[in-house]
Amino acid sequence: MPDIKSKKLKRVDLIFAEDCNYKEVLKKTLNRSRDEVVQEILDSGLRGRGGAGFPTGLKWKFTAQEESDEKFVVCNADEGEPGTFKDREILLKVPFKVFGGMAVCGYVIGAKEGYVYLRGEYEFLKEDIQKQIDHFHKTLDDLGLDFRIKLLLGSGAYICGEESALFESMEGKRGEPRNKPPYPTQNGFRGKPTVINNVESLVYSLMICDLGAQKFQELGTADSRGSKVFSISGDTPISGIYELELGMSLAEFVEEFGDGDTKAVQVGGAAGFCVPRKKFNDTIIGFEGVPTGGSMMLFNSSRSMYNVLKNYVEFFREESCGQCTPCRVGCQQLLKGIEAVKRGDQPTTYLQTLLKLTEVMKVTAKCGLGQSVANSFSSIVDNFKEEMIY
Amino acid sequence: MKELIKDLADQHGRTRESLLPILQGIVKKERRVSEEAMSEVARELDMSAALVYGTATFYSFLDTQPRGKYVIRLCRTITCDMKGKKEILDTLKQLLKINLGETTKDNRFSLLETNCLGWCHKGPAMLINEEAYTELTPDKVSEIIDEYMKNEI
Numbered sequence: 064m065p066d067i068k069s070k071k072l073k074r075v076d077l078i079f080a081e082d083c084n085y086k087e088v089l090k091k092t093l094n095r096s097r098d099e100v101v102q103e104i105l106d107s108g109l110r111g112r113g114g115a116g117f118p119t120g121l122k123w124k125f126t127a128q129e130e131s132d133e134k135f136v137v138c139n140a141d142e143g144e145p146g147t148f149k150d151r152e153i154l155l156k157v158p159f160k161v162f163g164g165m166a167v168c169g170y171v172i173g174a175k176e177g178y179v180y181l182r183g184e185y186e187f188l189k190e191d192i193q194k195q196i197d198h199f200h201k202t203l204d205d206l207g208l209d210f211r212i213k214l215l216l217g218s219g220a221y222i223c224g225e226e227s228a229l230f231e232s233m234e235g236k237r238g239e240p241r242n243k244p245p246y247p248t249q250n251g252f253r254g255k256p257t258v259i260n261n262v263e264s265l266v267y268s269l270m271i272c273d274l275g276a277q278k279f280q281e282l283g284t285a286d287s288r289g290s291k292v293f294s295i296s297g298d299t300p301i302s303g304i305y306e307l308e309l310g311m312s313l314a315e316f317v318e319e320f321g322d323g324d325t326k327a328v329q330v331g332g333a334a335g336f337c338v339p340r341k342k343f344n345d346t347i348i349g350f351e352g353v354p355t356g357g358s359m360m361l362f363n364s365s366r367s368m369y370n371v372l373k374n375y376v377e378f379f380r381e382e383s384c385g386q387c388t389p390c391r392v393g394c395q396q397l398l399k400g401i402e403a404v405k406r407g408d409q410p411t412t413y414l415q416t417l418l419k420l421t422e423v424m425k426v427t428a429k430c431g432l433g434q435s436v437a438n439s440f441s442s443i444v445d446n447f448k449e450e451m452i453y
Numbered sequence: 454m455k456e457l458i459k460d461l462a463d464q465h466g467r468t469r470e471s472l473l474p475i476l477q478g479i480v481k482k483e484r485r486v487s488e489e490a491m492s493e494v495a496r497e498l499d500m501s502a503a504l505v506y507g508t509a510t511f512y513s514f515l516d517t518q519p520r521g522k523y524v525i526r527l528c529r530t531i532t533c534d535m536k537g538k539k540e541i542l543d544t545l546k547q548l549l550k551i552n553l554g555e556t557t558k559d560n561r562f563s564l565l566e567t568n569c570l571g572w573c574h575k576g577p578a579m580l581i582n583e584e585a586y587t588e589l590t591p592d593k594v595s596e597i598i599d600e601y602m603k604n605e606i
Binding site: 146216220232235236237303360370375377 | 468469470471472473474476477507508511512513514515529530531532534535567568569570571572573574575576580583584585
C-alpha cells in the first residue's frame with residue numbers, strides 16, 4: 064500500500080443536490096468552445112465511476128478527435144455489480160442531470176444521438192424515465208441543441224455492463240464482449256466512435272461544468288479526485304446510498320457504517336476486493352488503494368466468508384458469457400474446487416492450485432469479468448483460509 | 454403469435470437492432486419465446502433463425518421454456534441471503550407448492566432465482582414480472598401472493 068495519508072470521512076452533496084439549474088448549466092456550457100469544456104473535465108481529474116476508473120475527459124477528448132459521420136453517447140445504466148444500487152436512485156431523483164451530462168458530451172464530441180441502456184431488472188422505471196426524456200427533449204429544443212436520447216432495456220445479463228458487450232446487446236446480438244483494442248472511442252456502437260459513461264460519471268461531468276474543475280479537484284486525493292456515491296449494504300445499521308469524499312481509510316468508513324463487529328468489507332462488489340479487519344487502517348478507498356464502483360458490503364463476525372465466496376463464484380459461473388474458455392471453465396472449476404476442499408475431498412493445498420487458476424484467468428480471460436474473478440477469490444481465500452477449510 | 458410479432462416489428466422496426474426489443478415484447482405477452490416464435494421473428498425480420506435463437510437464448514430474462522403468468526425472481530445475492538432470503542424461498546415454495554425452477558399446475562406462477570436485483574439495502578427482494586418487492590418477510594410474501602391469486606389467469 065503506498066504511503067498516502069488518508070482523508071477524514073466527509074459527506075458530500077453534489078449528485079443529489081437540488082439547487083442545480085441544469086438548464087442554465089447547459090446554456091452556459093454550450094456557449095463555451097468544445098476544447099474548453101473537454102479541458103475543464105480533464106482538469107477536474109474525474110475518473111469513470113462505474114469501477115474501472117478511466118479518465119472521463121480523455122474518453123471525451125479521444126472521441127472528439129475521431130473523424131466520423133456519426134458518433135454516439137451511451138449512458139451505461141446496466142448496474143449489475145452485486146451490492147450496487149446507486150444508478151437507479153440517480154436516474155430516479157436527478158434524471159435531468161444525467162441527460163444534461165449526455166447532452167454536454169454530445170456537444171463536445173459531435174454526437175446527435177444518445178442512448179440510455181437500462182438493466183432489465185429496472186423495467187418498472189421505464190415509463191417514468193421515458194417521460195423525463197421527452198421533457199428533456201423540449202429543453203434541448205429551447206436551447207437549439209440537435210441531440211436526442213433513446214431508452215433501451217437489457218434483459219438480465221450482468222456481462223452487458225461491460226462496454227463492448229453492451230454495444231453488442233444494443234445491436235441485437237448476444238452480449239459477448241469484443242476484443243480490445245479497438246476501444247469504443249474509435250469503434251463503439253455500430254462500429255462508430257462512442258463515449259460510454261456510467262450514470263454517475265455523466266452527472267459529475269455536468270456538475271463540473273457548473274461548479275468548475277477547481278471545486279471538484281479540492282475534494283479527494285491526487286489519484287482519486289472528487290466524491291463518489293456509495294451503495295452500502297450488509298451488516299450495517301444504516302444501509303443505503305451515501306455520497307462521500309474519496310480517499311478515506313476503510314477504518315474511518317467502518318467506524319461510520321459498521322455495526323461495531325465488522326470482520327471484513329467487500330469493496331467493489333463480487334468483482335472487487337475483500338479487506339479484513341486487520342487491514343482497515345491501511346486501506347484507502349480510491350484508486351491508490353482499493354477502488355470501487357460504489358458497492359460496499361459489510362460482514363460481521365457471525366458471517367461465514369466461505370458462504371460469501373461461494374455466493375460470488377456461483378454468480379460469476381452463471382454470468383460468464385461462455386465465450387472464452389478461461390472464464391467459462393475457470394469459474395466452474397473454482398466452484399467445484401472450493402466445495403471439494405470444504406468437504407475434505409481435496410487437500411487444503413488444493414487452494415493454492417485454485418489461486419494459480421485465478422492468476423491464469425486474470426491474464427487470459429477476454430474481458431473484465433473473467434479477469435476480476437481473481438480479486439475476490441484471492442483476497443477472501445488469502446485472508447480467511449481457515450474458513451475455507453473448516 | 455404471427456400478429457403479435459408483426460405488430461412488434463411495426464413498432465420497433467425490422468433491423469437486427471430491433472431484435473432485442475421485439476423478443477422482450479414477446480416475453481411480456483407470452484412469458485417466453487418459443488422456438489416457433491423465434492422462427493416467426495426470423496421470417497418477419499428476414500434474418501436467419503440461428504441469429505434469433507442465438508440472441509434469444511443468451512439473456513436470462515428471455516425465457517425459452519414455458520413459464521407461468523407471473524414469474525417470480527428471488528434475489529440470490531449474499532446481502533439478500535444474509536437478510537433471510539432462505540426463509541422467503543421456503544415460504545414461496547410452501548405457498549405455491551413448487552420447487553425452484555418449476556411452474557404451478559394452473560400456470561399462474563413460476564419460481565426462479567436471479568442475481569443481484571439492486572435492492573441490497575432493502576433485502577430480501579424479488580421481482581414478480583417487472584414489479585419489485587423489497588424488505589420481504591414471510592407474512593408480507595403471503596399477502597403479496599394472495600393478491601396475485603385474486604387475479605384471473
